[in-house]
Amino acid sequence: MTIEGKGMTGDDIATRRASAQIRSAPARRAVGARLIVVTLTATALAGCVVGPDYQKPFLAMPASWSGHNKATPAKPAQLSKWWQRLRDPELNTLVDEAVAGNLDVATAKAKIREARASYRQSSGALFPSVDGSGSVTRNKSAATTSG
Known part of the structure; x- marks a missing residue:
């Protein structure tokens, strides 16, 4: 199949189109990259614009801070008897x-006391120890002269 007047076949046309697409792909990528960079730059710069009628807001600031004596530190919540905060006598x-x-609670408390005592006893070996001893002797000898 030939195209009249040009002497080209259908395969030649397809080959030329493919080679033109291959040659123009990097150029299209470069144009696309430039377009993206320009768009992002314009968007970033437009975000920085405040406007011609911008006025800085006035903030009334006190001369000194006066609330430093009013604050009192909060004491930690007593959580060991949390149910008493519900004020229910039946629950109490x-x-x-x-x-x-509950003997289990009493047993658990005793085991905790035992574990703490054992811990103190075993950790005592990790600390330096001091040992000392002393002795005193006194000798008297008779002062006799022979002669």
């Missing part, structure tokens, strides 16, 4: 009965 009674009659 139930918890007191549970603690008093």
Whole structure:
């Protein structure tokens, strides 16, 4: 199949189109990259513009800070008896009965005391120790002369 007047076949046209696309691909990428850079730069610069009628807002500041004496440090919340904050006498009674009659809690407390004592005893070996001893002797000898 030939194109009249040019003497080119269909394969020649396809080859030329493919080679033109290959040659123009880097050029298209460069143009696309430039377009992206210009767009991003224009967007960034437009974000910096405040406007011609911008006026700095006035902020009334006191001459000195006067609240430093009013603050008191908050004491930590007492969480060991949190249920008492609910102010429910029935709940308080139930918890007191549970603690008093619960041998597991008493056993756990005893085990904790035992573990703490054992820890103190074993950690004592890690500290330097001082040992001392003393002795006194006194000798008297008889002053006799023979002669």
